[in-house]
Each structure stands twice: as structure tokens, then as C-alpha cells.
Amino acid sequence: MAHRSFRLRSPTTEAPLARYTLMAVAFLFLALFLILPLVAVFIEAFRKGAGEFFLSLDDPDTLAAIRLTLTVAGIAVPLNLVFGVAAAWAIAKFEFKGKAFLTTLIDLPFSVSPVISGLVYVLLFGAGSALGPWLKSHGIEILFAVPGIVLATVFVTFPFVARELIPLMQEQGTGDEEAALSLGASGWQTFWYVTLPNIKWGLLYGVLLCNARAMGEFGAVSVVSGHIRGLTNTMPLHVEILYNEYNFVAAFAVASLLAALALVTLVVKTVLELHYGAEIAAGRKH
Amino acid sequence: MDVSVKNIRKEFDRYPALNDVSLDIRSGELIALLGPSGSGKTTLLRLIAGLEQPTLGKIYFGAEDASHRTVQERHVGFVFQHYALFRHMTVADNIAFGLTVRPRGQRPDKAEIRRRVGELLEMVQLSGLEKRYPNQLSGGQRQRVALARAMAIEPKVLLLDEPFGALDAKVRKELRRWLREFHDRTGHTTVFVTHDQEEALELADRVVVMSQGAIEQVGSSDDVYDRPNSPFVFSFIGDSASLPVTVTDGAMLFQDEPIGIAPKPRDIQGGNGTLFFRPQDVALVADPAAPALEGRVATSRRLAGTRIADLDIGKPGEAHHVEIEVPLEASAATGTVLRFRPTRWKTFAE
Numbered sequence: 001m002a003h004r005s006f007r008l009r010s011p012t013t014e015a016p017l018a019r020y021t022l023m024a025v026a027f028l029f030l031a032l033f034l035i036l037p038l039v040a041v042f043i044e045a046f047r048k049g050a051g052e053f054f055l056s057l058d059d060p061d062t063l064a065a066i067r068l069t070l071t072v073a074g075i076a077v078p079l080n081l082v083f084g085v086a087a088a089w090a091i092a093k094f095e096f097k098g099k100a101f102l103t104t105l106i107d108l109p110f111s112v113s114p115v116i117s118g119l120v121y122v123l124l125f126g127a128g129s130a131l132g133p134w135l136k137s138h139g140i141e142i143l144f145a146v147p148g149i150v151l152a153t154v155f156v157t158f159p160f161v162a163r164e165l166i167p168l169m170q171e172q173g174t175g176d177e178e179a180a181l182s183l184g185a186s187g188w189q190t191f192w193y194v195t196l197p198n199i200k201w202g203l204l205y206g207v208l209l210c211n212a213r214a215m216g217e218f219g220a221v222s223v224v225s226g227h228i229r230g231l232t233n234t235m236p237l238h239v240e241i242l243y244n245e246y247n248f249v250a251a252f253a254v255a256s257l258l259a260a261l262a263l264v265t266l267v268v269k270t271v272l273e274l275h276y277g278a279e280i281a282a283g284r285k286h
Numbered sequence: 287m288d289v290s291v292k293n294i295r296k297e298f299d300r301y302p303a304l305n306d307v308s309l310d311i312r313s314g315e316l317i318a319l320l321g322p323s324g325s326g327k328t329t330l331l332r333l334i335a336g337l338e339q340p341t342l343g344k345i346y347f348g349a350e351d352a353s354h355r356t357v358q359e360r361h362v363g364f365v366f367q368h369y370a371l372f373r374h375m376t377v378a379d380n381i382a383f384g385l386t387v388r389p390r391g392q393r394p395d396k397a398e399i400r401r402r403v404g405e406l407l408e409m410v411q412l413s414g415l416e417k418r419y420p421n422q423l424s425g426g427q428r429q430r431v432a433l434a435r436a437m438a439i440e441p442k443v444l445l446l447d448e449p450f451g452a453l454d455a456k457v458r459k460e461l462r463r464w465l466r467e468f469h470d471r472t473g474h475t476t477v478f479v480t481h482d483q484e485e486a487l488e489l490a491d492r493v494v495v496m497s498q499g500a501i502e503q504v505g506s507s508d509d510v511y512d513r514p515n516s517p518f519v520f521s522f523i524g525d526s527a528s529l530p531v532t533v534t535d536g537a538m539l540f541q542d543e544p545i546g547i548a549p550k551p552r553d554i555q556g557g558n559g560t561l562f563f564r565p566q567d568v569a570l571v572a573d574p575a576a577p578a579l580e581g582r583v584a585t586s587r588r589l590a591g592t593r594i595a596d597l598d599i600g601k602p603g604e605a606h607h608v609e610i611e612v613p614l615e616a617s618a619a620t621g622t623v624l625r626f627r628p629t630r631w632k633t634f635a636e
Contacts (some may be wrong), residue, residue, distance in 0.1 A: 178337055179370035181357045183384035193387070197374040244480055 038270035041259050044252035056250035057257075064230040065254070071146070072221075072234060073214040076153040080210050084161025085203070089195075091162075092169030093177070094185035106162050111153055117155050118223025121148055144226030149234065152220040157213045165199055172198055204272065216258055226262045287348050287442040287475055288313050289334060294343035296329055303329045305499045307343075311477060316469050318486035319479045322522070326448055327479045330496070334477065335445050336360045347443070363436030363474075365446040369428045371420040376425035377431050378403050380417035384439035406434040409468075426457040438471075446478035450485065462489055483523055487511065495519050517634045520562040527608035529579075529599065531561040532631065538633075541600050546577035546627045553633040560636065563628035565594065566611045572627040578625040581608070586618040593618055 014022070046053055056062070064275065081187060090096070091103055101195045125142040126132050135142060176198060180190040196203075218236040226234045235254055242251035289311040291463050296304040304326045311317050313474055316600060319327040332338045336357035344353045352360055371380050379386075383404045385394055394402065407413045410430035420428055430448060436444065449465065450458040469476050480486050486493045487507040495502045495510055495518075503519045514520040521528065532539045533556050540600055541560070549555060571578040581597030584607070588594075595618045598605040610626060612618050 105587060175366055175370040176372060178357075179364070179372075179435075180365055180383070180387075182335060182337070182362065182364040183387065183435065184358045184361070185383070185387040186358070189387045193383070194372055197372075 009260035022283075034205060038259055040250055041255050044248060045256040047252075048249050052249055053253050053256075056247075056253045059250070061230045062238060062250065062254060063232065065233045065235050068146070068149070068233065069215050069235040072149050072153050073211055075150050076157055076214045077207060077211050078213075079154055080158045080161050081203070081207055084165060084206060084210075085199075087162045088169050088199075088243070092172075093174050102164075106159050109157070110159050114156055114217065114219030115223055118152050118220035120155075121151055121224050143224055144228065144232055144234070148224040149221050149232060152224045153214050153217055156209050156217050156220045160210035160213060161203065161206035164202050164209070168199055168202040179182050201272065205269065208265050208269060212262055215261055287514065288346075289475060289477075290346040291330070291334065291344065292344045294330070294333060294345070295341045296326075296333060297341045299559055302341075303499055304333070304340075307499070307501055309494060309501060309504065311475060313475055314383055314473045316466070316491045317477045318487040318490035318493045319477065319496060320481070320483055320493050322481060324498070325496040326483075326499040327494075327496050330446055331445050331477060331479050333544065334443070335362050336363045337364070359411060361441055362532060363433075363439065363441035363444040365429075365432045365444070365449055366435050367448040367451055369432040370422070371432060371435070373420050375419075376416060377407070377412070377418050377420070377423070380420070380431055381406055381435045381438050383435060402438065405436055409437070410434045424457075425453045425600065426461055429453065429461060433468075442475065445472045446476070446477045448480060449478055450480070450482075458485075465489065487523075495522065497522070514562075516584065517560060517562065520632065520634075521523060525565050525609065526562050527565060527610065529561045529606055529608065530558065530636075533559050533633070540579060541604065544577040545579050546571065547631065549633065553631075554635045558636045559633045561628070561631055561633050563631040565609045566592075567628055567630040568610045568626045569629050570616060571627055574625070576625075578627050580623060581627045583618050583620055583622045585611070585620060588614075595624060597624060 013019070087102065087106060091099060106133055122143060123129060123136060124131060125148065127136070142151070176194050177190050180194045181187075185193065215234075216236060217234075218240075221234055222237055222240075225234065227233060227237060227241065229241070235258055239251050239255045239258070242248075242254065291309040291311075294304055294307045294512065307326070307330060309330075319330060321327045329338060331630060333340055336352070336355060336359075340353065344351055345354060347355075347360065349560055354409050372383065375383070378400075382399050385399050385402065386569050388394075403416065404413070407416065410433055412427060412434070415423070415427070415431075417628055420431070423431065433446075433449075450461055454462065462485060470539060478489075487510075490507070492504060492506055493510050497518045502522075503515050505513070510519060510523050514523060517528070520526050531545070532542075536548055537544050538547050538549055538553075538561065539545065553559075579599055581599035584596045584598050586593055586595040591614075592611045593614055593616075594609055595612050597608050597610060599608055600606050610624075612624065616624075
């Protein structure tokens with residue numbers, strides 16, 4: 001009897017043609033919609049050479065925009081870090097009334113258009129609002145000033161940390177915390193020595209994503225900022241202004257900084273996964 | 287230290303997990319809380335530890351009312367079912383945890399902590415593994431690290447939740463013997479939860495049998511096996527058969543036929559009840575005219591040194607299924623009619 005050998009493939013693996021087609025579609029799509037625009041940003045930024053690139057960045061208004069963006073992220077990210085940990089802790093480890101409501105609220109910034117998020121603050125603190133005249137008479141500036149930009153950024157970015165931590169903490173349960181308490185640890189010691197180390201990688205992910213969005217947010221910030229050059233312009237807003245002034249090199253130079261931030265975020269994330277993959281996986285398992 | 291549980295009630299979302307439970311644990315005793323899942327045994331253990339608060343009732347440690355003490359203040363050693371080792375800490379750091387979190391004044395210095403960790407590791411026979419992480423240990427090793435960690439705070443009471451539940455049979459047996467020796471050596475008041483009756487009967491000084499949020503019986507292994515005080519305990523511990531019986535005029539009847547045994551003083555003296563006996567506590571009756579239970583063999587199987595016969599007893603349509611042990615030489619082919627009487631039994635009123 002003739003012996004025929006087949007190359008058996010696992011039941012879940014597709015035929016080679018189907019596999020390569022799927023991969024080609026995925027890569028083509030990525031190249032067309034993600035990589036190409038990203039490359040274009042850098043090409044435009046360096047169109048007139050590196051000298052022009054740095055020259056266009058060395059502009060008082062641009063530097064002010066960079067400073068403001070760093071300031072806003074510097075305030076919004078720590079705030080959302082604290083809020084995210086607190087919310088995730090409450091949702092994952094306690095039973096209380098209104099838990100489902102809180103979970104839904106956390107998703108609100110994701111489901112609402114950023115423009116609406118900004119508009120909310122205009123309605124709340126604007127001249128036409130009930131609070132507006134009082135704020136004005138006391139010399140407190142929120143809209144068209146740094147506080148408004150920070151508020152809008154906090155609002156838009158607050159789901160990132162909480163969203164990353166809730167499933168992780170739910171999966172880990174309360175066993176480790178109970179063990180720590182039974183060994184005599186205080187609540188604070190339990191959090192610091194047991195809970196925090198268990199969630200540190202998830203927390204880092206959340207903070208990275210939160211930071212990227214805080215620096216890149218356009219819509220909500222645009223509504224509350226007032227676009228005052230050198231004062232209330234963040235980097236994304238500044239890019240738009242420069243672009244509208246046909247100052248393409250400068251616009252793309254600032255844009256390339258933002259794009260570089262995104263790339264750095266991705267690289268850090270990948271490096272973390274490579275180096276601590278086992279630990280991250282262990283942290284997710286119980 | 288003595289531990290007393292007085293009239294404890296615990297509700298979760300209005301549903302009672304424990305209802306009016308009282309239990310006295312003597313100092314130095316090794317106690318098993320045994321019951322099916324949902325019987326409330328783990329809840330009772332967690333209440334003693336202070337990981338849950340009772341809805342009603344009190345818990346005493348010695349003469350002191352500990353009901354309102356926090357888990358930290360109760361100072362108990364608790365070993366969790368899945369160990370709950372801190373995965374980002376080494377074995378040594380895990381064991382030292384209870385000492386390192388002490389307030390500065392009461393905390394031993396670093397050298398002292400290291401010495402104590404070394405002692406504890408030796409005690410649980412894991413010397414040399416200080417630097418390992420929990421995920422580099424086998425299940426049995428993790429369990430012993432968890433025990434060492436709990437012992438590090440020098441608790442008066444040791445509480446273990448299903449200590450051998452996640453281990454394979456061989457390791458389980460070894461650790462069981464080891465825990466018994468460990469208890470005898472250290473003399474801690476120890477309470478452990480298990481659903482495995484073999485484990486409870488072999489290991490514990492006294493077994494607390496629980497069902498549906500209540501304690502059914504407290505006693506030695508012999509007590510709960512030989513003198514079960516409720517239908518639940520009789521059927522839960524060991525193998526047993528049960529039949530509905532009626533007692534009239536000093537005779538026990540099954541489906542209106544006498545079965546050849548007379549009720550003893552501890553049995554029901556009249557009316558309807560349930561007869562319980564163990565498969566091995568029966569004697570075959572050769573005389574076809576003598577009163578006895580009569581059944582047809584449905585199947586029979588050889589089990590080590592004995593043969594177990596599955597019998598259908600009683601009128602067709604009302605047949606009851608019981609298992610009895612028969613001598614190897616007796617004929618027990620399917621369809622054979624066997625006649626027997628229980629030699630040891632107990633009846634409970636309906």
C-alpha cells in the first residue's frame with residue numbers, strides 16, 4: 001500500500017493563501033493609515049533640513065506651548081493616577097450601592113465627544129453661567145486660562161488608569177490583602193507593600209496611555225483655551241495655528257515632537273513587556 | 287488559648303450563612319470544621335479570624351470578648367486556601383512580613399528577623415529556599431511557606447482554610463501527617479476547614495460536622511462515625527444505607543413486613559422513622575422463613591478485600607436502593623435474592 005504523507009496543520013490554522021492574504025491586508029492597512037502619515041509628519045518637519053527644524057522650535061510661542069503642555073500633563077496625570085487607583089480599588093474590592101453607576105461614569109469621557117467635554121466647562125464657568133460673574137468679581141480665571149485647560153484634560157483622560165486597573169484588581173481578588181491584614185499590617189502598609197506591587201505594571205501602562213492622551217488632547221482643550229498665543233496654547237493647538245498660518249515646517253516640527261512622544265510611549269511599553277513579560281503575566285494571574 | 291463562639295449569626299445580603307452557632311474550642315486542641323460546600327465552615331473560620339464580622343453573637347479569646355477586635359488585633363495565624371503568598375516577595379520576605387510591618391518599637395532588628403526566618407524555614411523543612419519566589423515552588427512547598435509566614439507572628443491560634451485542598455493526593459497525605467506532628471510539637475490551638483472527611487477523621491482531636499449554616503455534631507472521630515446524632519451526619523460521614531421503617535409493638539417493619547430486628551432503647555419506640563446502617567454492619571440470613579430484609583442484586587463489584595452488592599429492596603414500584611458488603615464466597619450474581627439483617631443500626635424519627 002502506497003504511503004502518502006500529508007503535512008497536517010492544526011485545525012485552527014488557515015490555509016497558507018488565507019493566512020498571507022490576512023497578514024497582507026493587516027500590514028497594508030497599517031502602512032496606509034498609520035505609518036505613512038507618521039512618516040509624512042517627520043518628512044515635512046525636516047523638509048528644509050535639521051537647522052530649520054530646530055530654528056522653528058526655538059520660538060517663544062512654541063516653547064511656551066511645550067511648557068504649557070508639560071505643565072498640564074504634569075498636573076492631570078498625577079491627579080488621574082490617584083483618582084484611578086482609588087476608583088479601581090473601590091470598584092474591585094468593595095461592594096457598595098451605586099457601584100454600577102460609578103463604573104458607567106468612568107466610561108463617560110470615552111463616550112462623550114471631547115468638544116462636549118470642553119463645552120461643559122464653558123457652560124459651567126463661562127460669563128453667561130451662574131458661577132461666571134462671581135468668579136469674575138473675585139478675580140478667579142478658569143476659562144481661557146491654565147485651570148480650565150487642566151480641568152478639561154483631567155476630564156478627558158480620567159478613564160485610562162482606572163480602566164487598566166479595574167479588571168486587574170478584580171482578577172487578583174482580596175486574598176493577598178487579607179493575608180497582609182491577618183499578619184498585622186495596617187491598611188496603608190497593606191496598600192503600599194502588597195496591593196501596589198501587584199498592580200504596578202498595569203498602573204504603569206495606564207499612566208503611559210493617560211500621559212500620551214493628556215499631551216495630545218485637542219478637542220476639549222480647544223474649546224476652553226481661547227487660543228492665546230504664548231499663554232493658553234498647548235502643543236496640539238499650536239500645531240493648528242502654525243498650520244493655518246502656512247508655517248508648515250514649524251507646524252510639522254511641533255507635530256513631530258508629539259509623534260515622537262507617541263513612539264517613545266510605544267517603545268517603553270514594548271521594552272517593559274519584553275523585559276518583565278513573565279512578571280506582568282504573573283501579576284495578572286493569581 | 288481557648289476560643290469560644292457564642293450564638294453566632296452571620297448574614298450575607300439577608301441570607302443567613304450561619305445561624306445560632308456555638309462552639310467551645312479548648313486550648314491546644316486540633317479541631318476540624320467538616321461539611322459540604324455551603325455549610326458555613328469557612329465563614330465560621332473567617333469570623334474567628336476577624337476577616338468577617340458577625341451579624342449577631344460573640345467570639346471570646348480566652349475570657350476576653352474579641353468580637354469587636356480587628357483582624358490585626360486578634361493576632362491569629364491564618365493560612366489561606368490558595369496560600370495568598372506575596373508573589374513579588376521572596377520566601378524569606380514573605381515569612382518576615384508579619385515582623386517587618388510591626389511598629390518601630392516592637393519590630394525586631396534585621397539580624398533577629400533573619401534568624402527567626404531561618405528558624406521557621408527549618409521548622410517547615412524548607413531551609414535553603416529563602417531566595418526563591420513563590421512561583422518557583424511546588425504546591426506543597428507554598429503551603430508550608432504560608433504556614434511559616436502565619437507562625438512568624440507567634441499566634442496563639444492557628445486557622446487553616448482547606449489547607450490541603452489544592453494539592454495532589456500523595457502530597458496531601460504527607461502534609462497531613464506532617465501537620466499533625468507539627469501541631470503536637472508546637473501545641474497551638476488549631477482549627478482547620480475541610481470537606482474531606484478522611485482528612486478530618488484522621489487528623490483532628492474533635493470534628494465539628496456542619497450543614498446548612500448550623501453545627502450538626504461535635505465529637506471525636508469515633509463519636510461522629512459510630513454514634514452519629516442526626517440523619518445528616520450518618521449519611522455524610524462514611525458510607526451508609528437508609529430505609530423508611532415503622533415501629534409497632536416492639537417490632538421494626540419495612541413496608542409492613544418485620545425485618546427481624548427489635549428497636550433498642552436509643553431507637554424510636556413507635557411510629558415512622560428512617561433506619562440507617564453501614565454496608566459492613568450486616569449479616570446474611572440463610573433461613574428463608576426467618577424475618578429479614580430481602581433484596582435482589584442489581585449489580586455487584588469487588589472492592590479490595592470485600593464485595594459490594596447493590597440491592598433493590600421492597601415491593602416493585604416502591605423499591606429502595608441500598609449497598610451492603612457481602613462475604614466473597616457468597617453468591618452475588620445479578621438477579622440473586624439476598625436476605626440480611628443489620629447488626630448495628632440507628633433509627634431517627636421522621
